[in-house]
Amino acid sequence: MTVQPEWPLYEIFVRGKRGLNHVHVGSLHAADDEMALRHARDVYTRRNEGVSIWAVRADLIVASSPDEKDPLFAPAGDKVYRHPTFYAIPDDVPHM
Amino acid sequence: MTATANADREADFERTIEHHDRIEPRDWMPEKYRATVIRQVAQHAHSEIIGMQPEGNWITRAPSLRRKAILLAKVQDEAGHGLYLYSACETLGVSRGELTDKLISGKQKYSSIFNYPTLSYADVGTIGWLVDGAAICNQVPLCRTSYGPYGRAMIRVCKEESFHQRQGYELLMTMMSGTDEQRAMVQESVDRFWWPALMMFGPPDADSPNTAQSMAWGIKRDTNDDLRQKFVDMSVPQAEALGVTLPDPELAWNEERGHHDFGQPDWDEFAAVVSGSGPCNAQRIAHRKRAHDEGAWVREAALAFAAKGTDL
Amino acid sequence: MDSHDLDLDHDSVYDGLLGGDASQWAFGTDFEDPLAGVDTTIPAGVDGAVLAAYCLMLGDDALVYAHRLSEWTSNAPDLEDDIALANISLDLLGQARLLLARAAAADPSVVPVLPDGSPVPPEDALAFFRDESAFRNVRYVEAPNGDFGVTIARLLLFSTHRLALLQRLAASVDPVLAAIAAKGVKEVTYHRDYAGRWFVTLARGTEESRRRLVAGLATVWPMYAELTRCSDVEARAAEQAFGVDPATVGDEVDAVVEHVLATAGIERPDVPASGTGPLGRTGRHSEAMGRLLAEMQVVARAHPLGKW
Ligand SMILES: [Fe+2]
Numbered sequence: 123m124t125v126q127p128e129w130p131l132y133e134i135f136v137r138g139k140r141g142l143n144h145v146h147v148g149s150l151h152a153a154d155d156e157m158a159l160r161h162a163r164d165v166y167t168r169r170n171e172g173v174s175i176w177a178v179r180a181d182l183i184v185a186s187s188p189d190e191k192d193p194l195f196a197p198a199g200d201k202v203y204r205h206p207t208f209y210a211i212p213d214d215v216p217h218m
Numbered sequence: 219m220t221a222t223a224n225a226d227r228e229a230d231f232e233r234t235i236e237h238h239d240r241i242e243p244r245d246w247m248p249e250k251y252r253a254t255v256i257r258q259v260a261q262h263a264h265s266e267i268i269g270m271q272p273e274g275n276w277i278t279r280a281p282s283l284r285r286k287a288i289l290l291a292k293v294q295d296e297a298g299h300g301l302y303l304y305s306a307c308e309t310l311g312v313s314r315g316e317l318t319d320k321l322i323s324g325k326q327k328y329s330s331i332f333n334y335p336t337l338s339y340a341d342v343g344t345i346g347w348l349v350d351g352a353a354i355c356n357q358v359p360l361c362r363t364s365y366g367p368y369g370r371a372m373i374r375v376c377k378e379e380s381f382h383q384r385q386g387y388e389l390l391m392t393m394m395s396g397t398d399e400q401r402a403m404v405q406e407s408v409d410r411f412w413w414p415a416l417m418m419f420g421p422p423d424a425d426s427p428n429t430a431q432s433m434a435w436g437i438k439r440d441t442n443d444d445l446r447q448k449f450v451d452m453s454v455p456q457a458e459a460l461g462v463t464l465p466d467p468e469l470a471w472n473e474e475r476g477h478h479d480f481g482q483p484d485w486d487e488f489a490a491v492v493s494g495s496g497p498c499n500a501q502r503i504a505h506r507k508r509a510h511d512e513g514a515w516v517r518e519a520a521l522a523f524a525a526k527g528t529d530l
Numbered sequence: 531m532d533s534h535d536l537d538l539d540h541d542s543v544y545d546g547l548l549g550g551d552a553s554q555w556a557f558g559t560d561f562e563d564p565l566a567g568v569d570t571t572i573p574a575g576v577d578g579a580v581l582a583a584y585c586l587m588l589g590d591d592a593l594v595y596a597h598r599l600s601e602w603t604s605n606a607p608d609l610e611d612d613i614a615l616a617n618i619s620l621d622l623l624g625q626a627r628l629l630l631a632r633a634a635a636a637d638p639s640v641v642p643v644l645p646d647g648s649p650v651p652p653e654d655a656l657a658f659f660r661d662e663s664a665f666r667n668v669r670y671v672e673a674p675n676g677d678f679g680v681t682i683a684r685l686l687l688f689s690t691h692r693l694a695l696l697q698r699l700a701a702s703v704d705p706v707l708a709a710i711a712a713k714g715v716k717e718v719t720y721h722r723d724y725a726g727r728w729f730v731t732l733a734r735g736t737e738e739s740r741r742r743l744v745a746g747l748a749t750v751w752p753m754y755a756e757l758t759r760c761s762d763v764e765a766r767a768a769e770q771a772f773g774v775d776p777a778t779v780g781d782e783v784d785a786v787v788e789h790v791l792a793t794a795g796i797e798r799p800d801v802p803a804s805g806t807g808p809l810g811r812t813g814r815h816s817e818a819m820g821r822l823l824a825e826m827q828v829v830a831r832a833h834p835l836g837k838w
């Protein structure tokens with residue numbers, strides 16, 4: 123059997139509504155970028171899911187390797203002061 | 219790679235599984251785990267795609283415009299489910315094309331339920347109620363399956379499946395409130411689909427050789443028999459509310475167990491359908507093969523056009 | 531912490547996927563009713579019978595074409611386009627329902643009479659209990675799909691034409707028709723875009739795809755002329771300012787099609803138009819129509835008192 127060339131894989135990110143981040147919703151195949159956007163619209167926004175779509179060719183994504191986990195992510199692990207819950211604030215202080 | 223590094227990775231993997239954490243595509247994983255995930259996800263994806271046919275059979279004959287829209291949207295969802303799941307499989311390095319070849323050549327299976335014919339419009343309702351219902355029982359636990367992309371695909375699938383089961387049950391309820399002929403259609407359809415629906419959970423645990431390893435790896439989260447019991451317990455009150463009889467004389471509430479007792483499906487029939495001699499196996503595969511083959515020139519054209527890099 | 535808790539705890543990472551703020555996972559939201567707040571009384575100066583006849587034409591085009599496009603389900607060249615074609619079919623089906631309902635409201639006498647006690651709503655009585663000669667769609671939409679090349683050629687011409695019509699109809703003096711058209715404009719803009727892109731892709735893809743597309747265009751081209759022929763009903767609808775004479779959008783459609791053909795590098799087919807005068811608009815259909823309706827109506831007609 124000869125292997126038929128396939129449309130490349132794209133990763134799709136959708137912004138659910140204004141003010142939110144784009145989130146990864148899944149993947150699909152398309153022959154080119156434009157087709158990827160249109161397919162994303164058909165496949166991933168059939169239920170009013172999004173106001174904005176990003177489509178990225180999967181092979182263009184630079185990903186960290188799990189082996190680098192410690193050097194890349196461990197330094198942030200102890201910086202608890204970046205998280206709001208680090209700061210004890212009495213319950214009766216409003217709007218915090 | 220040294221032997222210690224290998225052992226480290228294996229230990230990492232085991233620890234991740236033990237903590238009910240997710241395995242992600244670029245993590246190291248045992249070859250057998252990878253193969254098992256691919257087999258299960260591919261089989262699941264194929265089921266969604268082949269599953270479009272029995273119901274798709276009625277789109278052009280839907281008896282009201284509302285039902286036509288519902289059915290078309292539902293079958294379309296199944297295409298989406300197949301697509302999500304093929305993508306999950308692709309994170310493990312097998313392409314959709316390879317998987318499609320394996321489906322068409324019979325090297326990979328799909329759920330035996332879709333080898334049964336749809337003979338009346340009531341089947342659209344029964345499939346939604348019982349078949350999608352059984353699928354939900356199988357699938358909800360899979361949202362927490364150990365392989366991350368599979369679990370995430372299942373979250374989206376399950377969200378959409380709940381519409382499928384509801385539309386099916388609602389169709390049957392509406393038909394039961396219609397004419398005598400319609401009520402007879404519903405009962406006849408339930409009679410045909412009840413046993414095949416029970417078979418959807420797979421063979422009894424004693425005959426399911428892969429279950430133990432899959433559960434240990436967190437790929438599967440419940441045994442076949444547990445899920446089947448849950449499904450029966452769920453379906454009995456639904457059947458009562460609907461006013462249909464489930465075609466199992468052994469069906470009875472067992473106070474002691476706190477569950478319903480029920481009869482065994484015909485496992486010989488199941489084996490026959492799985493091995494390819496069900497009523498529609500050949501037809502379903504031929505349909506898929508024809509669509510795939512007839513679409514080849516279109517897919518090639520899009521690739522050729524993209525290679526030219528023309529901006530529209 | 532037992533393993534069950536661990537499990538749940540872990541899922542908090544996936545918050546927004548499982549419960550929590552579902553919008554973060556971009557699941558769907560609510561849907562809007564296109565006719566919300568629209569005044570449904572027939573405006574002064576509009577003849578209800580003509581309005582009904584006109585809505586049947588637009589509605590039947592959408593209904594019959596939606597039927598044809600739905601036949602692609604599980605048959606498309608790839609999963610993504612299976613889903614795309616189903617979306618287009620669903621859009622048209624939605625337009626058909628609104629238009630048939632408007633026809634029934636404008637002139638209840640167009641709705642076939644069913645046995646006493648039949649729960650079949652007017653839109654379904656119109657779709658499933660009318661005979662072939664009462665359907666007002668153009669023949670163009672009832673022809674079998676053919677291959678993907680024929681389908682794309684047909685969709686390009688149809689959606690270009692319908693978009694031009696709907697854009698004008700958005701200013702109809704009938705507020706219901708105007709609202710239906712405004713909704714349809716958004717949908718059909720996408721259909722035309724979809725068809726246009728595939729048209730150029732097939733034209734400039736491979737030799738095989740180009741050959742098939744050219745053949746497809748030649749298949750649908752002769753039938754296209756029917757869309758721009760003005761029937762009596764359309765002429766009166768235009769006079770009463772709620773409808774559009776389809777001949778008046780011809781130039782605009784032509785310009786768009788010309789542009790797509792030029793981008794695709796494809797010659798305008800040199801084939802004569804088929805038939806003369808309005809055909810389907812007066813209930814004279816092609817051979818394909820009888821079979822299409824037999825299939826579409828078979829279950830509904832077997833149960834005139836049925837509830838679905
Ligand atoms: Fe599904």
Ligand SMILES: [Fe+2]
Pocket residue numbers: 296350353379382
């Ligand atoms: Fe489903």
